[in-house]
Amino acid sequence: MDxxxxxxxxxxxxxxWSTLLLAVSGCFAGTIIGSLPGLGPSxxxxxxxxxxxxxxxxxTEVLVLMTSVYYGAMYxxxxxxxxxxIPGDEPALMTTLxxxxxxxxxxxxxxxxxxxxxxxxxxxxATIGLMLLAPLLARVAYLxxxxxxxxxxxxxxxxxxGLASRNQIKxxxxxxxxxxxxxxxxDNQTGLPRLTFxxxxxxxxxxxxxxxxxxxxxxxxxxxxxxxxxxxxIGVKLEKITIPVxxxxxxxLTMLRGTLIGFVAGILPGAGASLGSFLAYMGExxxxxxxxxxxxxNPKGVAAPEAGNNAAAGGALVPMLTLGxxxxxxxxxxxxxxxxxxxxxxxxxxxxxxxxVWGLIASLLIANIVLLVxxxxxxxxxxxxxxxxxxxxxxxxxxIAFGGIYSLSGSSHDLILxxxxxxxxxxxxxxxxxxxxxxxxxxxxxxMEDNLxxxxxxxxxxxxxxxxxxxxxxxxxxxxxxxVAPLFLRNLLKKPKAPSQ
Amino acid sequence: xxxxxxxxLGVIVIATFYLYHATLIPMGFLSDPxxxxxxxxxxxxxxxxCGILICIFTDTITNWPELKxxxxxxxxxxxxxxxxxxxxxxxxxVPSAIVAVILSYLISxxxxxxxxxxxxxxxxxxxxxxxxxxxxxYAFG
Amino acid sequence: xxxxHKLIGASFTLLMGFGTVGNTAECIAPANPGGGWDFTCRAIxxxxxxxxxxxxxxxxxxxxxxxxxxxxxxVVNERNDDGDLIVxxxxxxATRLAQNAYAGxxxxxxxxxxxxxxxxGVLVVAADSPYMNLMDLLNAVMDDPTSVTFAGGxxxxxxxxxxxxxxxxxxxxxxxxxxxYVGLDGGAxxxxxTIGGHTQAMTGDISEVVGFLKAGDVRVxxxxxxxxxxxxxDIPTAKEQGVDLVAVNWRGLYVPKGISNEDxxxxxxxxxxxxASDEWAKAMADNGLAPFTKVGDEFQDYLAGVIADVQKLSRxxxxxx
Numbered sequence: 001m002d003x004x005x006x007x008x009x010x011x012x013x014x015x016x017w018s019t020l021l022l023a024v025s026g027c028f029a030g031t032i033i034g035s036l037p038g039l040g041p042s043x044x045x046x047x048x049x050x051x052x053x054x055x056x057x058x059x060t061e062v063l064v065l066m067t068s069v070y071y072g073a074m075y076x077x078x079x080x081x082x083x084x085x086i087p088g089d090e091p092a093l094m095t096t097l098x099x100x101x102x103x104x105x106x107x108x109x110x111x112x113x114x115x116x117x118x119x120x121x122x123x124x125x126a127t128i129g130l131m132l133l134a135p136l137l138a139r140v141a142y143l144x145x146x147x148x149x150x151x152x153x154x155x156x157x158x159x160x161x162g163l164a165s166r167n168q169i170k171x172x173x174x175x176x177x178x179x180x181x182x183x184x185x186x187d188n189q190t191g192l193p194r195l196t197f198x199x200x201x202x203x204x205x206x207x208x209x210x211x212x213x214x215x216x217x218x219x220x221x222x223x224x225x226x227x228x229x230x231x232x233x234i235g236v237k238l239e240k241i242t243i244p245v246x247x248x249x250x251x252x253l254t255m256l257r258g259t260l261i262g263f264v265a266g267i268l269p270g271a272g273a274s275l276g277s278f279l280a281y282m283g284e285x286x287x288x289x290x291x292x293x294x295x296x297x298n299p300k301g302v303a304a305p306e307a308g309n310n311a312a313a314g315g316a317l318v319p320m321l322t323l324g325x326x327x328x329x330x331x332x333x334x335x336x337x338x339x340x341x342x343x344x345x346x347x348x349x350x351x352x353x354x355x356x357v358w359g360l361i362a363s364l365l366i367a368n369i370v371l372l373v374x375x376x377x378x379x380x381x382x383x384x385x386x387x388x389x390x391x392x393x394x395x396x397x398x399x400i401a402f403g404g405i406y407s408l409s410g411s412s413h414d415l416i417l418x419x420x421x422x423x424x425x426x427x428x429x430x431x432x433x434x435x436x437x438x439x440x441x442x443x444x445x446x447x448m449e450d451n452l453x454x455x456x457x458x459x460x461x462x463x464x465x466x467x468x469x470x471x472x473x474x475x476x477x478x479x480x481x482x483x484v485a486p487l488f489l490r491n492l493l494k495k496p497k498a499p500s501q
Numbered sequence: 502x503x504x505x506x507x508x509x510l511g512v513i514v515i516a517t518f519y520l521y522h523a524t525l526i527p528m529g530f531l532s533d534p535x536x537x538x539x540x541x542x543x544x545x546x547x548x549x550x551c552g553i554l555i556c557i558f559t560d561t562i563t564n565w566p567e568l569k570x571x572x573x574x575x576x577x578x579x580x581x582x583x584x585x586x587x588x589x590x591x592x593x594x595v596p597s598a599i600v601a602v603i604l605s606y607l608i609s610x611x612x613x614x615x616x617x618x619x620x621x622x623x624x625x626x627x628x629x630x631x632x633x634x635x636x637x638x639y640a641f642g
Numbered sequence: 643x644x645x646x647h648k649l650i651g652a653s654f655t656l657l658m659g660f661g662t663v664g665n666t667a668e669c670i671a672p673a674n675p676g677g678g679w680d681f682t683c684r685a686i687x688x689x690x691x692x693x694x695x696x697x698x699x700x701x702x703x704x705x706x707x708x709x710x711x712x713x714x715x716x717v718v719n720e721r722n723d724d725g726d727l728i729v730x731x732x733x734x735x736a737t738r739l740a741q742n743a744y745a746g747x748x749x750x751x752x753x754x755x756x757x758x759x760x761x762x763g764v765l766v767v768a769a770d771s772p773y774m775n776l777m778d779l780l781n782a783v784m785d786d787p788t789s790v791t792f793a794g795g796x797x798x799x800x801x802x803x804x805x806x807x808x809x810x811x812x813x814x815x816x817x818x819x820x821x822x823y824v825g826l827d828g829g830a831x832x833x834x835x836t837i838g839g840h841t842q843a844m845t846g847d848i849s850e851v852v853g854f855l856k857a858g859d860v861r862v863x864x865x866x867x868x869x870x871x872x873x874x875x876d877i878p879t880a881k882e883q884g885v886d887l888v889a890v891n892w893r894g895l896y897v898p899k900g901i902s903n904e905d906x907x908x909x910x911x912x913x914x915x916x917x918a919s920d921e922w923a924k925a926m927a928d929n930g931l932a933p934f935t936k937v938g939d940e941f942q943d944y945l946a947g948v949i950a951d952v953q954k955l956s957r958x959x960x961x962x963x
Contacts, residue, residue, distance in 0.1 A: 142834060142838035142839075143838060145835060145838055145839075146840060186797055188825045189798050190798055190961075191797045191798040191799030192799075192961065193743075198745065200707070200708040200715060200745045201707055204706070204708060204709065269834065319834075323830055323833075326828075326830075336677070336680075339929065344853055344930070346853015347853055347854055349853070352856075408704065408706055409705060409707045410703060410705040410712075411712055413707075454824040457791065458791045458822070458840065
């Protein structure tokens, strides 16, 4: 069979002692970079591009190194989400919701192992999906025009309402705030700046990394100064590190569902890993029997987004390789590395450069296995972070975040903005305003607006264009079913309970 | 109760400010059917509504810290602000050492530990970030 | 396979780090790592060192923000007499300066050094499109501007958009406001939308369409160069179809305004040496660039012309007010 031949060709290229060494170094470095707040894929590429230039690695070697760093970073993002409630990068955002509560209950190592396994399941299955279906799936991207994308983002925002359990008004406000921030910057459809107050630094909009680090990491420092660490996971007594077999078995279906949702989101260029993990989390919250305990440390709330974001990372390789469209920030980085290697992704890549494609797939599989093997013993290392005294840990995280953000723009504006976000994050926490919707608003807001406006330009202002395809009608139905219906259902379900309370 | 009222009022003020600025967004000649202002208007409107609703349906029972804590947070903010503007002219090591000492002291008031933490963090992290991760920071400007 | 030095070196470097500190020459890429400006800095910087045009390796700094405006302001305000500084630039730099998008800074506040490569502009339709050549497409717009939506990888008013308007202007169509254009996140996105039939034509650079062209998914109706491009002899130029337009996305450098003539000439010579090198010829071929060498005064005259054209059009579409 072709597949076996191709794959063995791939492994022949990718599986040598020297590349294994690169894979291990890459996985390790990627995990560390991914876990550090403020350091993301852009910093990863800052390492890889000069390496490709200066050390003259050949294409396969760079591919192996690159995929290891890429998947390593995807695995690594969860670590600081779980241990410190600070997402290491944006796809790990949803993992804070249940991962951190688990850590506070002393189950940090369980959460880390479970999320490691979920990451593996998501990434591994997605790689297999990529291998079997990529040329076919590439056609899916052609079906998605502005109308379909708008419906997809609308669906995401509609389910956001279900995220907040306590105060819907404040959750809505948080999403609006995120969307409002997303509007800042150059307006794609007029070419004119919006809400930038004449500041050149705001022309490109607000970088979500700045917002994440500010809202989560900097605000954590303020909370610490206030409470001296009474309400955190740092210093919580940890139980012995074991494999949480029961949680893994219980979350089996969760992982598979999260993988499917994430993979589909990943295939669509412009949706990407963040949307994948978000939809996987929200989907599982709706489907799981114990969905109402999500947000309080439910292991499934860790498994779903981690399977989702890693599957999305694999899925995002489909449009990247077959169309040259980067579906997420991380794949944009991979694309850049491929281009510097003189590999131009496109519809013919699978035919013209089979050794590259199958070498890449083989190295993805290798990286995944290396990461799984590496991550379980490394959990011991990572939970040690919680025993670092906060007066060392927090300034350290702040300095890393500042350095990472500074290296991207070389300007003080982003740093000042980060401190402002830190203050906003502090008051949000004090006032019970969830911060996750703010980030999602910033991440997805522009896409939603741009696609609506593109659709209206194409249709000359005819609104029926938004419902003119089967896909968009389906997404609209899901949006209404996922948002409006649950609101009513919740009321129906809650009412009988009320008297007993 | 009271906190939410103040918060709601703050949201109303900011949303109004946002809406006002949305009316100033330049339109260009090539305005598309939706236009540059529609989304900002909707967002500002929703925020305004949320602000009003928060004022009416208050819910938080927050333990607000004493004034001294705000002073400390103020110092932390000031330190980080100074760090932001001194990073370029003076390089990474000195500003980060100073800020790390201040933050460390604010979190745990022990001057000796804070100084050791600050110095080792700034030098250690500089080495890791610059050489390990190739961030291209300058040591002393 | 055996362990080679470079592999051990690579792993070691990755774990233990690398980097150069010191007052060597610096190239600012006004964007995140991985983009066109980053490529310009890294490729030109490396070749300058390899061919001995500079004594020490050139340090690359990324300074993203404001579409290149932050770096521009940094150079103008803080590094105006730094003779050891070069900055990556492209057509986008010139377009934004022409459109006053750098907060009032103008193109005469730095010295443009030269361009040494260019990505030729193209107009593309899907393979099953009824528009067989450039005039079919332009005539369709002239008959009914609502029937064609152009997709491009840059925002409205960006170079991709202006190319379409310039082409239409050449055939006498002046109603620029009626032309439908949607700005997407990059050329690949724009071409995907066009193949999917959501938009009717894509405006971009040839490097963005090569894969799709070879796969038979698209038809390039015109390339905006003087001559047909080597390797793509089947693609007709706009000129031979009666549309007198040359529009390329050049890659080049600028230096601070206040540096000495010796420093300026030193960099100009180094850039010219890169342009003539085999290494650069290979880098261009690898990255889909066509030769386009203009250094020093010649380049500055060319830019003045481009900036005047862009300004005129931008006023008409309201991007400059």
